[in-house]
Amino acid sequence: MCRLAELEVARGVTALVHGQAIAIFRGPDDEVYALGNHDPFAKAGGSGIAKGIVGVRDAVPFVASPAHKHAFDLRTGRCLEDAHVMVPAYDVRVVEGVVLVGHRKVDAA
Template sequence: MNADDIRSWSPVCSIDDILPDTGVCALVKQRHVAVFRVQGSGDRLFAIDNIDPKAGASVLSRGLVGSVGDRVVVASPLYKHHFDLRSGECLELPEHSVAAYPVRVENNTVLVAV
């Protein structure tokens, strides 16, 4: 049995509901999750906690997507801290890092495992 066998995948939305280089918020198993669709060489999807740890507000899905060096990040709309979309690490304040979650697409539906 591998990790995918024991994870519970939850549907979030259609891939077409997420505009390129933006995020959406979803409630997945009582967690506020931000799901991002990043364009480049093909669409890439990322999922992290949506709550900004410094502010306590559910806003990360509304942040600006970009890069810092080779890291794909979202900048919080409140304090402008950058969160690595692969790991959830806060670049400015690592103690404010958030969880990152596996995300995939099946039959045009975005699924997140929390």
């Protein structure tokens, strides 16, 4: 749990939520996203998704993995270069300025 005001815009932080390493991002519109922090393209011990570069491509907010620069949709966790690869995405709510990470989203595809 953290406060929205503590999150920098377009930067990721790592949190341990229900025993899982989660990367949390704050967008420029104060939308908050949460993805699993494991980069599926990185070798063991590689950097997590939270250290990636945040941007927008064709109106899709994404984070580029630090190791190989693959872009992951912040809303769904799906890789923009390879639709067969994804990281878990989590529901997020902000209540009275506090960021709450909920359950893992179910893949809609």
